[in-house]
Amino acid sequence: MGSFLDSINLAFIIAAAVKIVFFSFMVILPMVAYSVYAERRVSAIIQDRVGPNRTGIPLTLFGGKKDIALAGLIQPLADGLKFFLKEDFTPAHVKKFYYWLAPALVMVPAMMTAAVVPFGSELDLGWLAKLGVEGAWLHKPIKLVIADLNVGPLYIFAIASLGVYGIVLAGWSSNSKYPFLGGVRSTSQMISYEIALGLSIIPVLMIFGDLNLSKIAQYQDKNGWLLLPLWGEGLTFKRLVLWIPIFISFIIFVVAMFAETNRAPFDLPECETELVAGYHTEYSSMKFALFFMGEYAAMIIGSGLAVTLFLGGWSIPFGAPLGLGYVEGATPIWLGLLHIGCFLAKVVCFIIFFIWVRWTLPRFRYDQLMKLGWLVMFELALANVILTAALIVWLPN
Amino acid sequence: MPAVLFYLFSALTLVFGLMVVVLRNPVASALSLVMSFAGLAALFISLDAYFIGIIQILVYAGAVMVLFLFIIMLLDIKAEALKKVNAFSVVGGALLAIVFIVQLGMILGGLEAGKKTVADVPIHFEAAAETQKLPTIKDDLAKKSLPDTKLVGMALFHRYPFQIQLMGALLLVGTIGVVILSKREVN
Incomplete structure (x- = not known):
């Protein structure tokens, strides 16, 4: 037993647990809640309405004269409370075990994928030594990714x-x-677009030559983002020509990501006009909320992956020439925090884009969706792989 | 990886594998097979074979089994669950399984490598780094991390280039065939 306990690296486990709690519970879950709020506010702006702008601190409940509205920022809390207080109704005709299992199976994978997304460069805790804290772990900066796997995007x-x-x-x-019908639709939709999604990042991986997402982010920090190769060694003729296949990749990736997360214009599995609410018609209360949250969590992780692969991850634009770049082992704490902020800002912009598209484009018809997936996206992605390979081989360095 | 985890994941794989055969409901069987694949993937990852472990989940659990489930759901499950158990096939299947296990045990028991643990055969990163030519693999090995995906790629594309191209052509023909077959006839 003693040797078993010795084999456990305590500092590593504590660091991993802190990172998991921070990234998934203090960043992603609140972001899920506030994306729903953002969705409602942005849709209101687009449709020239006001949207939820009242829910604030209810001072009148405690004998105050006026509520503080806070532009409706407390709305997600009220929504959450509502979901918990509603009756959790299980219809008599359902297959109970699977009916209970399904909402968890949507939420859990979405949260698990967060493990490999690098949400910052590294945090140097050396300054704690000045405050009198001691320990060997202080002098090794903490990498801001939960699991630094060598198979990031595949995972x-x-x-x-x-x-x-x-x-x-x-x-x-x-x-x-x-x-x-919703379930059947989603199966065929997700399987079809998975192919385009997987093929679309092959050109990207060919350029990086690596599958480790933190290394990919570091490379872009030094040599310019994939979609913005404007500094470092990115200013070569080759990188600028390769920008074309990368851009095609990016388009395919984003379209496939919309289909994979069941977002409009590809929200056929829950298409209200045809299927009531699709696969979650029979669900109520918190079980319904889990489907809802799972969709948003998948959207956030998808945005995180798109940002990491194409838009430099946590790196600050023109960071290296401005002196705001990442230097392994010598990044001060304020820069580490700035990198986290930069990553989150990019992800938020991407989510706003997701929302904007939903309230701008009409829904596809189902046969159009399948045709687009199999006859356009798939072939385009394949051709793009070949184009990139040819460019990499023939262009001078 | 601690031995505890090895036993946990082996038990997971075997128990769910058994449930695939024993359970009467086809959907439950299919989902048990998914869990069994997950356990198997964990065992691969414990052997530092991240790529194979992840591909196991991506291809089998994420794609093949989803299609299985898709087809099962379109079938009439009640008829399937009510089918009587054929005593002869159960006994025959069990006998075959026992024979296979005995064979496996005899062969693996005589294997020298079976007596070694991972601690007995450490990876010599420095020596391995010198033999590699590609800079990305060399750097990874010098940093003492095993670039298993890159090594698999090297083996596939440098040692077996003809075979991999043959496979690629086969798969492409298959894909085109699917597109043609699913096309509706236009009068």
Whole structure:
């Protein structure tokens, strides 16, 4: 038993636990809640409405004269409370075990994929030594990624592809027509677009020559973002020509990401006009909320992956020439925090983009969706792989 | 990886593998197979084979089994669950399985490598780094991390280039065939 305890690296486990709690519970879950709020406010702006702008601190409840509105920022808390207080109704005709399992199967994979996304460069805790804290762990900066795997994007695709079980099981176990149609639609949709999604990042991986997401972010910090190769060694003729296939890749990746996360214009599995609410028609209360949160969590991680692969991850634009770049082992704490902020800012912009698209484009018809996936995206992605390979081989360095 | 985790994941793989055969509901069987694949992937990852472990989940759990489930759901499950158990096939299957386990045990018991643990055969990173030519693999090995994905790629594309191109052509023909077959006839 003693040797077993010795084999456990305590500092590593504590650091991992702190990172998991910080990134998934203090960043992603609040972001899920506030993306819903952002969705409602942005849709209101687009449709020339006001949106939820009242829920604030209810001082009138405690005998005050006026509530503090805070532009409705407390709305997500009120929504959450509402979900918990509603009746959790299980219809009699459902297959109970799978009906209960399905919402968790949507939420869990979405949260698990967060493990490999680097949300910052590194945090130097050396300044704690001045405050009198002692320990060897102080002098090794903490890498801001939960699991520094060498198969980053593959891990995300693998775990995200498990999310389809939740939707399929929800549709099947509900034992009712509309959810079942939603489940069937989502299965074929997710499988079809997974191919385009996987193929779209192959050109990117060919340029990086690496599958480790933190190394990919570091490379872009030094040599310019993939979509913005304007500093460092990115200013070569080769990189500028390669910008074209990268841009095609980016478009395919984003379209496939919309389809994978069941977002409009590809939200056929829950298409209200045809299927009531699709796979979650029979769900109520917190179980419904889990589907809802799972969708937003998948969207946030998808944005995180797109940002890491194409837009430099945590790196600050023109960071290296401005002296705001990452230097391994010698990045001061304020710069580390700035990198985290930069990553989150990019992800927020991407989510606003997701929301903007939903309230701008009409929904596809189902046969159009399948045609787009199999006859346009798939071939385009394949051709793009060949184009990139040819460019890499033939262009002078 | 601590031995505890090895036993945990092996037990997971085996128990769910058994449930695939024993459970009467086809959906439950399919989901058990997914769990069994997950356990198997964990075992691969414990052997530093991250790539194979992740591909196991990506391809089998994420794509093949989803299609299985898709088809099962379109079938009539009640008829399937009510089918009577054929005593002869159960006995025959069990006998075959026992014979296979005995064979496996005899062969693995005689294997020298079976007596070694991972601690007995450390990876010589420095020596391995010198033999590699590609800079990315060399750097990774020098930093004492095993670039298993890159090594698999090297083996596939440098040692077996003809075979991999043959496979690629086969898969492409298959894909084109699917597109043609699923095309509706236009009068």
